[in-house]
Amino acid sequence: MTQPTATNQTFDLLEDLEYRGLVHQVTHREGLHEKLQKEPITLYCGFDPTADSLHIGSLLPILCLMRFQKAGHNPIALVGGGTGLIGDPSGRTSERSLNTDETVASWTASLQRQLSRFLDFDTQANPAKLVSNYDWLASMNIISFLRDVGKYFTVNYMLAKDSVDSRLANGISFTEFSYMIMQAYDFSVLREQHDCALQIGGSDQWGNITAGLDLIGKLGGGESFGLTMPLVTKSDGKKFGKSESGAIWLDSSKTSVYTFYQFWINTDDSDVIKFLKYFTFLSRERIAELEAELQAHPEKRAAQRELAREVTRLVHGADALASAEKITEALFSGDVTQLNEAELVEALEGMPTVVLADEEIALMDLLIAAKAAPSKRQARQDIESGAVYINGERNTAVDAVLTKEQRLHNQYLVLRRGKKNYYLVRFE
Structure with a gap:
């Protein structure tokens, strides 16, 4: 679906985000609404490399960046090559494990490739940008950090943020305590270098985002905004993703x-x-x-x-x-014969798999080997009752022997017992 650009006054992006339930908190809503309707703005969202792939919990902010770009705005995807070395305390009850420089660099590159699938970096009108905060954080020494950035944050201010306050009972290291200042500095750098006026993120990022707005204000960086999306929850209480x-x-x-x-x-x-x-x-x-x-x-x-x-x-x-x-x-x-080998393996991923020697096998013995039946007596009953299928075909012959010609892709048999109990049999 192609949405209208920001210059088309008939499309109200902020109202559309609210209709979709994507606005949890927003600073100065009317000011942001007016700015979005008047001109394209630059915004960013950060993704810390805590693994070599993003999961669907990250999909909501990625799609939000896409929505802004489709509406004519200029998105920046920031991969936390620097902050990923520290660890965000937001939404956690314990300290993150610290990863090596090499691991974080590798994960950063993986996330950059992934994000490139969603955002358009080649359009002439409003190309997206991809940055890593390692580029400006790695060169900053501790004295510069404390004098040029840290002096703008009081300890009382930081203790009042939910991301820190929720960790005080179990303890929080100075390393993770400093994360908020580093993310705030990211926003100020992007404000100065890219005229970035909006940061978006999950609702657990509200404290970090508002810290960035406060720093930009103290540095005289101009009007800026923050917007958070709800953390995705399921109605049954189970964790999404x-x-x-x-x-x-x-x-x-x-x-x-x-x-x-x-x-x-x-x-x-x-x-x-x-x-x-x-x-x-x-x-x-x-x-x-x-x-x-x-x-x-x-x-x-x-x-x-x-x-x-x-x-x-x-x-x-x-x-x-x-x-x-x-x-x-x-x-x-139940007809798996039309699947190619890769599709067959993918279809039965996570289902019980048994590896057997490359020879013919009796159907009753196969049920026992695959642990589809606990005994030969039960295997016999299942076969006679019509509950056993080989490659989608019901087999009711108790004395059946499965030949090499029956194998899919010369290597596999798909055993099904009942309606949903699948077993992948591989011969080698």
């Missing part, structure tokens, strides 16, 4: 596209409309249609399917989406 196998990453080598797609497909009815507003660029009219469809026919899960399609296409591309939908259909129908 987690699956049974762990975090949902944006890197397909860490979370397969099929698993990513299924995460969104499995969104609860009570969350799906909120997530459509948060994570897609669908129009209000389309979202209203899906909400009506959800209320009338929740069993069809039309809203979930559209959410999964939109987000998977956005993060991984159209080809990856097509593959995820193909795998989904194959597992739903």
Whole structure:
């Protein structure tokens, strides 16, 4: 979806963000609204390299940067190559582990490549920029830091911030205590070097953002603003962005596209409309249609399917989406023979896998080897009752022997017991 540019007065970006529930806190709302309507502004959001990939908890601020760029504004994605060496205390109850310079540099490069998939750095009108705060923090010595930046912050002011106050009971090191000042300095540097007037972030960043605004004001840097988005929560109280196998990453080598797609497909009815507003660029009219469809026919899960399609296409591309939908259909129908080898392995990722010698095997023995049945008696009952499938085909012959010709891609058998219990059998 292409949104109007900021010069088109018919599109109100801040109002659209509020409609989508993306504004948690904002400084001087009317002033920011007027500025956004009048002219393009430069804004930034920071992403600290705490791993070699971002996860879907970072997707909301990434998409918010995209929304600003689509509306004609100038986004800066800041990767914390410097602050990543320190650690942000926000939203944590304990100290982060410190990583080596080499590790943080490697993770910084990975995050920069990831962010490049979402923002347009080549457009002539309002190209995005990618920066690392290592470029200005690494060269600053401790005396300069204390004299030129630290003197503007009182200890009382810092203790009053939630990110610090919440850590006092368990203790906070001077290292993480200083993080707020470093992030504030980032904002002031971007204000001076890039005329950056707005910082956005999650609601846990409010204290860091307002500290930056205070520093800019004391340094005479001009009018600036802060805006936070809500931390994404699920109605059932479970943490957003987690699956049974762990975090949902944006890197397909860490979370397969099929698993990513299924995460969104499995969104609860009570969350799906909120997530459509948060994570897609669908129009209000389309979202209203899906909400009506959800209320009338929740069993069809039309809203979930559209959410999964939109987000998977956005993060991984159209080809990856097509593959995820193909795998989904194959597992739903039970016919896995149409999947290529990579799709087959991806489809059964995380499901029980057994590796056997390269020879023929009796079906009953296979059920025991795969731990699909606890005993030969149970295996016999399952086969006779029609509960056992090989490569999607029901097999009711108790004395069946599985030949090499039955293997998919000369190496695999897909064993299914019942409707949902899949086992991948690999021969070597």
